Amino acid sequence: METRRLDVRRFDPAKLQKLNLFQTPRFFCDVYCLSPGQAQRPHRHQASDKVYAVLEGEVVVQVGAERRTLVAGDAVLAPAGVEHGVENPGPGPAALLVFMAPSP
Amino acid sequence: METRRLDVRRFDPAKLQKLNLFQTPRFFCDVYCLSPGQAQRPHRHQASDKVYAVLEGEVVVQVGAERRTLVAGDAVLAPAGVEHGVENPGPGPAALLVFMAPSP
Numbered sequence: 001m002e003t004r005r006l007d008v009r010r011f012d013p014a015k016l017q018k019l020n021l022f023q024t025p026r027f028f029c030d031v032y033c034l035s036p037g038q039a040q041r042p043h044r045h046q047a048s049d050k051v052y053a054v055l056e057g058e059v060v061v062q063v064g065a066e067r068r069t070l071v072a073g074d075a076v077l078a079p080a081g082v083e084h085g086v087e088n089p090g091p092g093p094a095a096l097l098v099f100m101a102p103s104p
Numbered sequence: 105m106e107t108r109r110l111d112v113r114r115f116d117p118a119k120l121q122k123l124n125l126f127q128t129p130r131f132f133c134d135v136y137c138l139s140p141g142q143a144q145r146p147h148r149h150q151a152s153d154k155v156y157a158v159l160e161g162e163v164v165v166q167v168g169a170e171r172r173t174l175v176a177g178d179a180v181l182a183p184a185g186v187e188h189g190v191e192n193p194g195p196g197p198a199a200l201l202v203f204m205a206p207s208p
Contacts, residue, residue: 001165001167001168001170001172001180002180002181003172003174003178003179003180004178004179004180005177005178005179006157006177006178006179007177021155021179022155022179022181024153024181024183024184024205026152026153026184026205026206027131027153027203027205029155029179029203048130049128049130049131051125051126051133051203053110053201061105063105064105066105068105068107070107073109073110073111074107074108074109074110075107075108075109075110075125075126075133076105076106076107076108077106077126077128079128080128080130097157097201099131099133099155099203099205101128101130101131101203101205101206102130102205102206
């Protein structure tokens with residue numbers, strides 16, 4: 001049994017870091033680490049659903065036309081076909097647990 | 105945008121409680137709340153992968169023939185076809201974030 005930790009972190013001033021916890025043909029599970037000012041730009045997946053769950057810090061999530069500030073413990077669904085993205089406005093670091101099914 | 109909280113909890117002395125956060129045809133995401141002594145008995149899904157991530161407390165997870173104690177922040181994959189289960193040996197409450205893809 002291979003276990004992973006939700007508190008794994010790696011921050012890089014160059015860009016958002018994606019740390020994979022698990023990947024199968026059916027889904028992936030990553031921890032995204034965002035330094036202040038970093039973002040995952042809005043995009044969409046035609047056939048995959050995604051969940052963003054905030055593990056640490058505060059982020060601004062966009063799903064469709066709506067943008068909202070989420071804090072640690074908040075989670076949101078970005079359904080297939082819907083534009084979504086996330087940014088860390090700062091000043092602290094932020095980390096997200098991200099599930100996407102199926103893997104794109 | 106509908107948000108959910110990872111710290112949602114509901115405990116019932118009668119049985120393990122499953123609180124659904126999100127469900128789509130592609131996956132579900134639940135919070136399982138286990139009082140001391142409660143368990144999800146070992147079972148398997150032929151075509152779905154599951155992740156157990158411990159949000160609170162301490163549990164004994166079985167994946168295949170292996171059993172291991174996991175604590176808050178630990179996560180483990182139960183791949184399709186592999187027997188898996190979880191129990192809370194006590195003495196405290198336990199909560200798990202559970203993802204399964206696809207929804208069975």
